[in-house]
Amino acid sequence: MATVAAFLPKNCEVCTIMSEHLYADVILPLPLGDLFTYRIPPAFQSTIKVGVRVVVQFGARKFYSALVYKLHNNMPGGSFDLKDIDAILDQQPVIAPAQIILWEWMVGYYCCTLGEVYKAALPSALKLESQTKVSFNPNFEIPEDLPGEEEALLLMLRGHGQANIQSINKFLGKKSALPVIKLLLEKNAVLIEEKIEENYAAKLQPFLFLHPKLGTEQAIGEALASLQKAKKQAQLLEFFLSETLYHPEQKAQIAKKELLEKSGISEGVLRALLDKEYLHLQEIEVGRLDLSYEGEQRIFDLSEAQNQALAAIGEATAQAKPVLFHGVTSSGKTEVYIKLIEEQLKQGKQVLYLVPEIGLTTQLINRLKRAFGAQAGIYHSRFNDSERVEIWMNTLHEREQSFRIIVGARSAALLPFRNLGLIIVDEEHENSYKQFDPSPRYNARDVAVVLAQIHRAAVVLGSATPSFESYFNVKTGKYALVELTQRYQNISLPEIRIADVRQATKRKQMKSLLTPDLFESIEKALQNDEQVILFQNRRGFAPYLQCGTCGWIPKCTNCDVSLTYHKNMGAVTCHYCGHTQTMPANCPECHSTEIKTRGFGTEKIEEELSILYPDARIARMDMDSTRGKKAYERLIYQFESKQIDILVGTQMVTKGLDFDHVSVVGILNADQLLNYPDFRAFERSYQLIAQVSGRAGRKNKQGLVIIQTSQPEHPVLLDVVANDFTRLFNIQMNERKMFKYPPYFRLAKVVLKHKSRERLNMGANQLAIRLRKLFGFKVLGxxxxxxxxxxxxxxxxxxxxxxxxxxxxxxKQQIMDEIKAVRALPNNSSLLVYADIDPM
Known part of the structure; x- marks a missing residue:
C-alpha cells in the first residue's frame, strides 16, 4: 500500500523547471462519455507515453489509475482549473496500439464508453482506485459527553491507527457510517486521506547461491574442511554443489524449497550455512504461469476430407474473408484447427482460440499442449487477479517463454495481442459469447471478426449448428463457407428417436421421469459398460413449490420470480439475486402442510436415477456442482476415465465435450426449449438438441439419442431427426424477413430501470414517445x-x-441522445437507462 505521494519522482525540485506545456487526454475506468485532460509536469514529459497508466485526481478527493489515450500541446478551453498528473505507474505501455482501435469500434457499435471498455478489458489488479482512509487526530482530546457511536469509533481508530469506510461500517453495524464520520470531521476529531492500493505484486521465490567468498576451488575445499564436525552442514553444502556447480547444466542457483526437499535436510542446517556465509539467499521474481510441458508432442495427420477443408479455409483466408467452418459433430474440426495453428506458429504469429464456456478449456488445452507443448495457455475469469496480469503481460511483450496460443472465453478477445495471425471462434453460435451485464454488452464472436481485420489475421468461426446470422453472411457473400459433412473415421451420426411423453403418461408407462424407450436404453448401455448423458436445462430439485390446498407459490422478495427448490441445501433460492430461505414446512396463507414440488431439475433427476439404477455411478454437472475452481475439471476427468456411468447436466454437457464411451444421450424435456417466447427459440432449440446429440457414439459405434417431448410432430424436432439444418434455416429466414427480425433488421434494446414502478412507467413512456418521433412503427414497447x-x-x-x-x-447516436435527454428531465435523475445493441 502506498499514498499518491509515494508514486511521485524523488527529485521533486525538477517539477519547478518550466517547459513547453504538454497535456494528456486520459481514459478513466468510469462509465463517462468523455476523455479528461490533465497537465503533464515537466518531470514526467520525457517518460510519459500513450498506453501507460497514470495516477490522476478526479473530483475533490478520488484518485484513479487512468490510461493515457493521447498526448498533445492544446490547452483545453473553459474556465476550470487543470489538474496535474500525479504519477506514472508504468515504464512501458500496458496496452497494444491495435487495442485502442478495437476499443473505439466497440464504443461506436455497442453504445458504451471508453471507460467501460477499459474497465472490462484490463485485469482488476491493473486498475487502481484510491480508498478513503479515516484516522484518529492525535491533537484531539476525547470529551466525556461524546455520543456512544462517535466515542466507540474514535477509540477503535486510536487503537488501530487507520480504517477504511467498509471496515468502519462493519464495526458500527451500519450500512453507511458516513453521517458519524461527518460529525467527527466537523469536530476535527478524525483525519481523512485517500490512498492508492497496488493490487498486483510479483511472485517472489527464495533461491540459494554460492556465497561470493567461495569463488575458488580452494575456498570451497577450506569450507568443506571446516565442516568436518558439522556433518549435516557439510552434507547440505556438498548436495548444493552437486546440484549447481558440478551439475551438467551448470546451474548457478537452486530454489530453497527444492534443495530442502531433495536433500531431506532441515531448514535449521541451512540457516547455519547462511550464517557462516557459505551460501547466499536471494528473492527472485518467478511467474505464476505454468510455462512447462514435459509430455510428448504430436500432431496427427488429417483425413482426406479434413485436408480438403484445410485447403478451402486457406484459400478463403488468403482473400481476407472470415470463414464459417460448418462441420458435423465429431467431424474432427479441432484437428483442422491444430493444423491452422501450426502454420501460424511457424510464422512467429500468435493465435486466439475462443470457446463459449470456461469449462471447455480443460479438454481443449490438454489437446493443444499435446500438439504444441508450453506454447498454449489459458485466460479466463476464474484465474486470480495476479495470474491474469501475468498472462496479460505475457501476451503483450515478447519473452523467452511466452504463450503463443491463448485459449479463453469471451474476455480473451480483449487481450493485448502484439502479433495476431489467427482467431478461432469455436461453437460460434453460442449466446455465451454475448456479454449481458455490465457494459460493454459486446459479442465476442463479432469482436473477433473486427479484431482480425485490425491485425490482418485469419478468422475461422466453427460450429456444427451455425448461428443464422453467420449462415446469412455466407449467403450474402460476406463470409466464406467450408463444410465438413462426414464424421472422423466415417463414424455414423447417432440414431435419433422421439419419445412421446404424453402417450407414455396416458398409458401409465413412465418410469419416474423416463419414457420406456429411454429407460430400457439406459439399462442396456449400463449392461454393456457404456456411458449415458442426460440433459435437462434446469438446475435445482424443482423449479417451484406449490401449496396443494390453496395454490400458494413461494416468491422471491426482491424479484418477480418463484423460488427454486434445492433439496441438497434444504432451501428455496432465487436464481436472479441469490435470495435464499429455508424450505417452508407450512403454507403461510392457509397453514396447510401439503407443500408439493412442481417440475424437475437436475437434482431431482440425479435422485430418481439412483433409485432406478442403484448400482450405477451417477454425477451431476451444473452451476451448483461446479462452483469450485477445479470442480469442472474433476468431473470431466472422472467421466473420461469411466468413474461415472450416468452424467446429468444442464447446457454444460452440450458444448464441445468429447467422450469415447457415451452410447446413449437423453433429452428429458424438449418442450421447455421449444416453447420459450423468443424469436430465436426454434434456432436455439435445434442447436441445443443437435449439440447434445453429438455427444453420442463418438468413436466406437453409432450412438442413440432419445428426445422426450409432448409434441412429437413439432417441425424443429423433425428437422433434428433428419439433420436438416438448411430446411429450418430457410423457413425461419422467411418468417424473420416478414416480421422484420435479424438478420434482415438490426435490433436495439433499450432497458429502463427504477425502484419505483410509477417513476419507471413515466420515464419509459417519455422515452418511447421521443423514439417514435424518430423511428415510427419500428419502436416496440x-x-x-x-x-x-x-x-x-x-x-x-x-x-x-x-x-x-x-x-x-x-x-444509434440518436438513441443515445434521446436517452440522455430523458434522463435530464425532472424526476428522472435516478432512472437507469442503457442500450443493448444486437441483444441475444
Whole structure:
C-alpha cells in the first residue's frame, strides 16, 4: 500500500523547471462519455507515453489509475482549473496500439464508453482506485459527553491507527457510517486521506547461491574442511554443489524449497550455512504461469476430407474473408484447427482460440499442449487477479517463454495481442459469447471478426449448428463457407428417436421421469459398460413449490420470480439475486402442510436415477456442482476415465465435450426449449438438441439419442431427426424477413430501470414517445420483460428495429441522445437507462 505521494519522482525540485506545456487526454475506468485532460509536469514529459497508466485526481478527493489515450500541446478551453498528473505507474505501455482501435469500434457499435471498455478489458489488479482512509487526530482530546457511536469509533481508530469506510461500517453495524464520520470531521476529531492500493505484486521465490567468498576451488575445499564436525552442514553444502556447480547444466542457483526437499535436510542446517556465509539467499521474481510441458508432442495427420477443408479455409483466408467452418459433430474440426495453428506458429504469429464456456478449456488445452507443448495457455475469469496480469503481460511483450496460443472465453478477445495471425471462434453460435451485464454488452464472436481485420489475421468461426446470422453472411457473400459433412473415421451420426411423453403418461408407462424407450436404453448401455448423458436445462430439485390446498407459490422478495427448490441445501433460492430461505414446512396463507414440488431439475433427476439404477455411478454437472475452481475439471476427468456411468447436466454437457464411451444421450424435456417466447427459440432449440446429440457414439459405434417431448410432430424436432439444418434455416429466414427480425433488421434494446414502478412507467413512456418521433412503427414497447423486477429494480424494455442499409451509427447516436435527454428531465435523475445493441 502506498499514498499518491509515494508514486511521485524523488527529485521533486525538477517539477519547478518550466517547459513547453504538454497535456494528456486520459481514459478513466468510469462509465463517462468523455476523455479528461490533465497537465503533464515537466518531470514526467520525457517518460510519459500513450498506453501507460497514470495516477490522476478526479473530483475533490478520488484518485484513479487512468490510461493515457493521447498526448498533445492544446490547452483545453473553459474556465476550470487543470489538474496535474500525479504519477506514472508504468515504464512501458500496458496496452497494444491495435487495442485502442478495437476499443473505439466497440464504443461506436455497442453504445458504451471508453471507460467501460477499459474497465472490462484490463485485469482488476491493473486498475487502481484510491480508498478513503479515516484516522484518529492525535491533537484531539476525547470529551466525556461524546455520543456512544462517535466515542466507540474514535477509540477503535486510536487503537488501530487507520480504517477504511467498509471496515468502519462493519464495526458500527451500519450500512453507511458516513453521517458519524461527518460529525467527527466537523469536530476535527478524525483525519481523512485517500490512498492508492497496488493490487498486483510479483511472485517472489527464495533461491540459494554460492556465497561470493567461495569463488575458488580452494575456498570451497577450506569450507568443506571446516565442516568436518558439522556433518549435516557439510552434507547440505556438498548436495548444493552437486546440484549447481558440478551439475551438467551448470546451474548457478537452486530454489530453497527444492534443495530442502531433495536433500531431506532441515531448514535449521541451512540457516547455519547462511550464517557462516557459505551460501547466499536471494528473492527472485518467478511467474505464476505454468510455462512447462514435459509430455510428448504430436500432431496427427488429417483425413482426406479434413485436408480438403484445410485447403478451402486457406484459400478463403488468403482473400481476407472470415470463414464459417460448418462441420458435423465429431467431424474432427479441432484437428483442422491444430493444423491452422501450426502454420501460424511457424510464422512467429500468435493465435486466439475462443470457446463459449470456461469449462471447455480443460479438454481443449490438454489437446493443444499435446500438439504444441508450453506454447498454449489459458485466460479466463476464474484465474486470480495476479495470474491474469501475468498472462496479460505475457501476451503483450515478447519473452523467452511466452504463450503463443491463448485459449479463453469471451474476455480473451480483449487481450493485448502484439502479433495476431489467427482467431478461432469455436461453437460460434453460442449466446455465451454475448456479454449481458455490465457494459460493454459486446459479442465476442463479432469482436473477433473486427479484431482480425485490425491485425490482418485469419478468422475461422466453427460450429456444427451455425448461428443464422453467420449462415446469412455466407449467403450474402460476406463470409466464406467450408463444410465438413462426414464424421472422423466415417463414424455414423447417432440414431435419433422421439419419445412421446404424453402417450407414455396416458398409458401409465413412465418410469419416474423416463419414457420406456429411454429407460430400457439406459439399462442396456449400463449392461454393456457404456456411458449415458442426460440433459435437462434446469438446475435445482424443482423449479417451484406449490401449496396443494390453496395454490400458494413461494416468491422471491426482491424479484418477480418463484423460488427454486434445492433439496441438497434444504432451501428455496432465487436464481436472479441469490435470495435464499429455508424450505417452508407450512403454507403461510392457509397453514396447510401439503407443500408439493412442481417440475424437475437436475437434482431431482440425479435422485430418481439412483433409485432406478442403484448400482450405477451417477454425477451431476451444473452451476451448483461446479462452483469450485477445479470442480469442472474433476468431473470431466472422472467421466473420461469411466468413474461415472450416468452424467446429468444442464447446457454444460452440450458444448464441445468429447467422450469415447457415451452410447446413449437423453433429452428429458424438449418442450421447455421449444416453447420459450423468443424469436430465436426454434434456432436455439435445434442447436441445443443437435449439440447434445453429438455427444453420442463418438468413436466406437453409432450412438442413440432419445428426445422426450409432448409434441412429437413439432417441425424443429423433425428437422433434428433428419439433420436438416438448411430446411429450418430457410423457413425461419422467411418468417424473420416478414416480421422484420435479424438478420434482415438490426435490433436495439433499450432497458429502463427504477425502484419505483410509477417513476419507471413515466420515464419509459417519455422515452418511447421521443423514439417514435424518430423511428415510427419500428419502436416496440415499452413493455415489462418476462421477469419485471430483479433485485428490487423494476424494468421495462423498448425494442427498436433498424434497417441494415440505413446509417446505423447515426441511428444509434440518436438513441443515445434521446436517452440522455430523458434522463435530464425532472424526476428522472435516478432512472437507469442503457442500450443493448444486437441483444441475444
Amino acid at each position: 415499452p413493455e415489462y420483460p418476462l421477469v419485471s423486477r430483479i433485485q428490487n429494480w423494476y424494468q421495462k424494455e423498448i425494442w427498436i428495429k433498424l434497417e441494415r442499409d440505413q446509417k446505423l451509427g447515426h441511428s
